[in-house]
Amino acid sequence: MAGIFGSAGAAAANANPTQGDLSKDVMVQNPPEDSISDLRFSPTGDYLSVASWDKKVRIYEIANDGSSQGKAMFEHEGPVLNCCWSPDGSKVFGGGADKAARMLDLGANATQATQVAAHDQPIRCVESFNTNGSPMLVTGSWDKSVKYWDLRQSQPAASVDCRERVYSMDVRGDQMLVVGTAERHIHIIDLRNPTKFFKSMQSPLKWQTRVVSTFTDGTGFAIGSIEGRCAIQYIDDKDSANNFSFKCHRQTPATDRNNSNVYAVNAISFHPQHGTFSTAGSDGTFHFWDKDAKHRLKGYPEVGGTISATDFNRGGNIFAYAVSYDWSKGYSFNTAQYPNKIMLHPIQGDECKPRPKTGKR
Known part of the structure; x- marks a missing residue:
């Protein structure tokens, strides 16, 4: 295994250029005991935080050879629905069904988490960004609000009411926050003016929003829905001609080619x-x-269960995915035999590189 995770430039030998290979994927040791709701790599180090329905946030150290070991853990009083890191990688946050957000300060070698936020309903999303050199936590809840928290104060620094329950959020640097809510509403916030919506819209997808994720350059975001579609959406109206959506995570049975x-x-x-x-989706596959x-660029075989969460590490040479029940079919399908694991996929060769640009369209 040595060296597989050490370089993003290793060659990948594959007869089918669009068929991805899972054979070198490595399992993280001692995974959560219940469904995995979120996972995030540290922005500054080789650490992975994992939120789960067993009321815990775990932090793993990931080595270059793909081996892993648990380094820290903290507990909520209910299922943890989301987690994130402070921009400097010193703090880990969790938000959960106990209507609280909690923080473990790794920089202070803390062993106990402290509560840093509260809502009237479960906290579905947590994100962190810097403002004037200090970390700020932003929380999104099923109480239809987004709140900003200065970690030195017990009351929110600011709050903004959304059209509906918050289902997904993503922040890009200290500039942009995108919020996806129930009833397909999307709110875009300029973090320099955090209590006003820079823009509000309805998702171009016709079904419930499952996830929003911002582009690395901050010019737009992607939306995923429950109906196997993804939309690419630019923020500036002058770029709207580049907006599009596409089908993904659909399977046509061999016995019924019409559906x-x-x-x-x-x-x-x-x-x-x-x-x-x-x-990544409920069909148990991921694609680049x-x-x-x-x-x-690449499509990968089924991994043996639904994929509930994914993330790239800061170097872009590891892709982590959680194989875990996503509750899409209700509680009765969450059996004791259902897989619950975190896998690390080494990014090799041109797996994630954009296609070479040509003069032709």
């Missing part, structure tokens, strides 16, 4: 260097895409 099985898009992650992105070329 497709449709699966939710659970996770979208952008590659930190190349700006390409992944989608080039939005500018409108082209699928």
Whole structure:
């Protein structure tokens, strides 16, 4: 295994250029005991935080050879629905069904988490960004509000009311926050004016929003829905001609070629260097895409269960995905035999590189 995860430039030998290879993927040791709701790599180090329904946030250290070990953990009083890191990588946050957000300060070698935010309903999303050199936490809740928290104060620094329950959020640097809510509403916030919506719109997708994820350059975002579609959306009206949507995570049974099985898009992650992105879904597959070329780079075989969360590490040479029940079919399908694991996929060769640009369209 040595060296597989050490370089993003290793060659990948594959007879089918669009068929991805899972054979070198490595399992993270000692995964959560219940469904995995979120996972995030540290922006500054080789650490992975994982939120789960067993009420815990775990932090793993990931080595270059793909091996892993648990380094820290903190607990909520209910299922944890989301997690994130502070921009300097010193703090890990969790938000959960206990209507609280909690923080573990790794920089202070803390062993106990402190509550840093509260809502009237479960906190579905947590993100962190810097403002005037200090980390700010932003939380999105099913109480239809987004709140900003200065970690030195117990009351929110600001709050903004959304049209509906918050289902997904993503922040890009200290500039932009995108919020996806119930009833397909999308709110875009300029973080320099955080209590006003810079723009509000309805998702171009006709079905419920599952995930929003911002482009690496901050010019737009991707939306995934429960109906096996992804939309690419630019913020500036002058770029609107580049907006498009496409089908993904659908399967056509061999016995019925006239109909497709449709699966939710659970996770979208952008590659930190190349700006390409992944989608992962309830069908148990993930794919890498080039939005500018409108082209699928790689598709991967089914992994044996639904994929509930994904992320690239800061170097772009590891893609983590959680194989875990996503609750898309209700509680009765969450059996004791259902897989619950975190896998690390080494990015090799040109897996995530955009297509070479040519003079022709």
